[in-house]
Amino acid sequence: MGNxxxxxxxxxxxGGPAGLAAAVAAHEAGERDVLILERDTQLGGILNxxxxxxxxxHTFHEELTGPEYAARYVxxxxxxxxxxRLGTMVLDISEDRVVTxxxxxxxxxxxxxxxxILAMGCRERPRGALAIPGYRPAGIYSAGTAQRLVNIEGxxxxxxxxxxxxxxxxxxxxxxxxxxxxxxxxxxxxMPYSGGLKRNIVQxxxxxxxxxxxxxxxxxxxxxxxxxxxxxxxxxxxxKPIPGTERRYPCDTLLLSVGLLPExxxxxxxxxxxxxxxxxxxxxxxxETSVPGVFACGNVLxxxxxxxxxxxxxxxxxxxxxxxxxxxEDAAAQRVDIVATDGVRYTVPAYLSGSDLDQDVTLRxxxxxxxxxxxxxxxxxDERVRHAKKRILTPGEMEQVVIKADQLRExxxxxxxxxxxxx
Amino acid sequence: xxxxxxLTCIRCPMGCALTVELDDSGAVTSVTGNSCxxxxxxxxxxxxxxxxxxxxxxxxxxxxxxxxxxxKTQTDVPKGKVFDxxxxxxxxxxxxxxxxxxxxxHDVAGTGVDVVATSNAR
Numbered sequence: 001m002g003n004x005x006x007x008x009x010x011x012x013x014x015g016g017p018a019g020l021a022a023a024v025a026a027h028e029a030g031e032r033d034v035l036i037l038e039r040d041t042q043l044g045g046i047l048n049x050x051x052x053x054x055x056x057x058h059t060f061h062e063e064l065t066g067p068e069y070a071a072r073y074v075x076x077x078x079x080x081x082x083x084x085r086l087g088t089m090v091l092d093i094s095e096d097r098v099v100t101x102x103x104x105x106x107x108x109x110x111x112x113x114x115x116x117i118l119a120m121g122c123r124e125r126p127r128g129a130l131a132i133p134g135y136r137p138a139g140i141y142s143a144g145t146a147q148r149l150v151n152i153e154g155x156x157x158x159x160x161x162x163x164x165x166x167x168x169x170x171x172x173x174x175x176x177x178x179x180x181x182x183x184x185x186x187x188x189x190x191m192p193y194s195g196g197l198k199r200n201i202v203q204x205x206x207x208x209x210x211x212x213x214x215x216x217x218x219x220x221x222x223x224x225x226x227x228x229x230x231x232x233x234x235x236x237x238x239x240k241p242i243p244g245t246e247r248r249y250p251c252d253t254l255l256l257s258v259g260l261l262p263e264x265x266x267x268x269x270x271x272x273x274x275x276x277x278x279x280x281x282x283x284x285x286x287x288e289t290s291v292p293g294v295f296a297c298g299n300v301l302x303x304x305x306x307x308x309x310x311x312x313x314x315x316x317x318x319x320x321x322x323x324x325x326x327x328x329e330d331a332a333a334q335r336v337d338i339v340a341t342d343g344v345r346y347t348v349p350a351y352l353s354g355s356d357l358d359q360d361v362t363l364r365x366x367x368x369x370x371x372x373x374x375x376x377x378x379x380x381x382d383e384r385v386r387h388a389k390k391r392i393l394t395p396g397e398m399e400q401v402v403i404k405a406d407q408l409r410e411x412x413x414x415x416x417x418x419x420x421x422x423x
Numbered sequence: 424x425x426x427x428x429x430l431t432c433i434r435c436p437m438g439c440a441l442t443v444e445l446d447d448s449g450a451v452t453s454v455t456g457n458s459c460x461x462x463x464x465x466x467x468x469x470x471x472x473x474x475x476x477x478x479x480x481x482x483x484x485x486x487x488x489x490x491x492x493x494x495k496t497q498t499d500v501p502k503g504k505v506f507d508x509x510x511x512x513x514x515x516x517x518x519x520x521x522x523x524x525x526x527x528x529h530d531v532a533g534t535g536v537d538v539v540a541t542s543n544a545r
Contacts, residue, residue: 051480
């Protein structure tokens with residue numbers, strides 16, 4: 001390993017949907033020196049295995065599959081001549097933005113970046129993180145692993161299937177496994193509501209008569225070498241299994257779709273402050289983390305349900321990074337805190353760098369329960385400036401609300417509050 | 424007799440809650456709750472002639488990396504034909520090179536709809 005350090009204006013960690021959109025936007029904002037580092041052998045990230053449709057209605061105004069959506073962005077990156085290094089894994093990011101990466105062809109390389117964009121995406125919550133008793137036999141897969149096996153490798157992981165957790169990938173795999181000839185017995189969800197999109201419950205479960213058992217969980221897994229059966233029980237409001245409600249489902253496969261976790265090992269090493277709620281970096285309206293010049297977007301920042309919003313967010317991060325490289329650090333202004341309360345679990349951004357902003361701010365958030373006929377309200381200090389009626393809000397669906405830059409400038413609030421109100 | 428159907432639109436991940444009103448003859452008189460024209464169309468179709476886009480994958484031979492190529496029906500097919508489409512594709516293999524948009528099966532399962540590639544395999 002030599003001592004020479006390569007210098008690049010913007011280094012993007014991850015070539016999935018967030019990294020691609022950030023790269024295109026940074027280039028379009030005038031920054032020509034952009035480098036994408038991707039550990040896989042192709043760009044596109046998780047979209048490559050998401051072969052179902054429903055992507056791109058906001059971005060391209062048509063319904064695309066995951067690989068098609070990715071290909072649109074890869075084509076733009078190709079056309080703009082943006083450099084990418086595949087098979088390249090980032091090992092470390094320092095607080096002063098030195099990125100250390102390794103690849104089979106180049107060995108270990110060090111790059112001094114003017115700005116870094118974190119776009120590493122997320123990981124599935126593994127079984128180990130769940131308290132399910134029993135042996136650890138073969139036949140238990142995260143839904144995304146099963147998705148990769150079926151869609152990329154062409155292997156069917158099992159024939160009699162039970163799915164624990166109603167995240168979108170689990171719902172999508174219920175349909176996918178059905179198409180491939182497997183029998184999906186049910187989807188058990190410990191919460192009293194689904195963690196996935198409503199449309200996926202309709203088109204992936206209801207269409208095939210697959211029951212969704214809300215307030216149910218797996219209490220036992222049988223089998224030493226291979227899964228032989230699972231036992232599912234109803235849970236009470238404290239999520240404790242209710243005795244007498246157990247039912248045994250003979251099966252050879254258990255898929256887990258129990259949540260996604262932003263993948264922030266590198267961010268943590270870089271000294272980036274992380275949120276206990278989103279598990280992603282705490283960012284301002286420029287999507288800049290607590291480390292100056294380090295930006296974050298996509299599922300590494302907070303888990304999204306729509307790739308279109310990942311692309312929008314990532315484009316904003318790309319523009320911010322380009323501006324940072326061009327202008328340098330902004331003078332410190334009076335930070336404006338954003339308070340998420342009354343059903344709103346968090347907002348991204350989590351605070352504003354000041355009130356004198358030149359662009360409207362899109363706040364993305366999730367709610368902590370199922371709410372019907374509520375208003376999403378935004379207060380600048382004590383004054384309500386937004387009051388939007390929603391028929392239904394659920395934890396499975398990300399929401400957004402826009403704060404106008406001119407209102408922020410006029411009122412110069414100390415605090416912005418986002419909450420749900422009954423009227 | 425006149426009736427009301429409550430549906431969840433599946434045309435995009437918004438998942439709008441639709442209310443479809445039908446008159447005595449079963450004809451749709453109104454669709455509400457949608458946020459775009461596609462939702463209104465979905466509401467009408469779903470109570471009269473439900474349709475779905477089928478997405479799946481098929482093995483590909485002769486590609487340098489890919490084992491599988493992902494495919495979709497070019498347009499929606501009747502919901503009742505979904506498993507016919509899946510059955511018609513079973514056992515078929517694509518030959519590389521395949522590019523996004525290439526027609527891999529013409530008029531699948533008598534639907535009049537082609538099956539096209541949604542990923543590249545070179």
